[in-house]
Amino acid sequence: MDIQPLGLSGVFSIAIERRTDERGFFARSFCVQEFADKALEATWVQANTSFSAAKGTVRGMHFQRPPKAEVKLVRCVRGAALDVVVDIRAGSPTYGRWIGYELTAEARNAIYVPHGFAHGFQTLEPDTELMYFVSEFYSPVDEGGLCYNDPQLAIAWPLPAANVSQRDLAHPSFSELQPVELG
Numbered sequence: 296m297d298i299q300p301l302g303l304s305g306v307f308s309i310a311i312e313r314r315t316d317e318r319g320f321f322a323r324s325f326c327v328q329e330f331a332d333k334a335l336e337a338t339w340v341q342a343n344t345s346f347s348a349a350k351g352t353v354r355g356m357h358f359q360r361p362p363k364a365e366v367k368l369v370r371c372v373r374g375a376a377l378d379v380v381v382d383i384r385a386g387s388p389t390y391g392r393w394i395g396y397e398l399t400a401e402a403r404n405a406i407y408v409p410h411g412f413a414h415g416f417q418t419l420e421p422d423t424e425l426m427y428f429v430s431e432f433y434s435p436v437d438e439g440g441l442c443y444n445d446p447q448l449a450i451a452w453p454l455p456a457a458n459v460s461q462r463d464l465a466h467p468s469f470s471e472l473q474p475v476e477l478g
Contacts, residue, residue, distance in 0.1 A: 296309060296312060296325075296326055303382050303394055306412065308404060308405070308406060308407075309324075310402070322403070325368070335366075335407060339429065340431060341432055342427065344426050345426075346422075346423070347424075348422060349418070349421060350418055350423075351417065351456065353416070353463070354460070355414055355415015355416060355463065356379070356381055356413035356466065357413065357415060357438065358411075358413045358414065358438070358475065359437045361476065364437075364475065365410070367414060367427050367429050367430075368405055368428040369425055369428075370404070374423030375420045376398050376399075376416040376418050377395045377417045378414070378416045379414070379415050379417075379450055380394060380396075380406070380412040381414075381450075382412055383441065383474055385474035387411070391447075391469060393450055395450070413439075415463075417452050440462070443456070443459065443463060
């Protein structure tokens with residue numbers, strides 16, 4: 296596996312290293328030892344699947360506050376998506392900055408999202424499916440959200456937003472957000 300930082304502290308891209316032969320290839324998509332070598336969380340308590348039929352669908356920006364803050368390992372298993380994370384950690388030097396990283400089923404890549412980041416994505420192809428491994432169980436009382444199209448953040452979504460849920464449309468703006476305090 297090739298684990299590389301993505302420009303915001305704690306966020307990493309994860310690419311597979313293929314071993315090919317006449318049959319195809321073999322690759323590890325997760326290794327607890329390689330995660331430990333980079334001091335990354337590697338205990339997953341839940342796996343979630345998100346399927347979006349329409350190209351341009353936006354989901355997010357979601358997070359959970361402590362004590363149920365979660366780390367996510369997100370991989371696209373069908374189609375393609377622009378995965379976006381926003382640093383919402385109190386006192387972080389990159390507070391309010393975001394990055395986007397393209398996930399595709401063909402590349403079989405993933406993004407590692409640490410505690411204290413809002414997360415969302417936009418589908419780049421129809422019938423896109425993402426799989427999330429999360430380090431904490433879902434807790435409705437600890438969930439939070441951030442407005443996906445907040446002008447202060449100016450996230451550069453590549454397509455016009457489609458199929459945004461009423462729940463996601465109701466998330467507060469960045470200026471209304473209380474930063475996430477991590478212990």
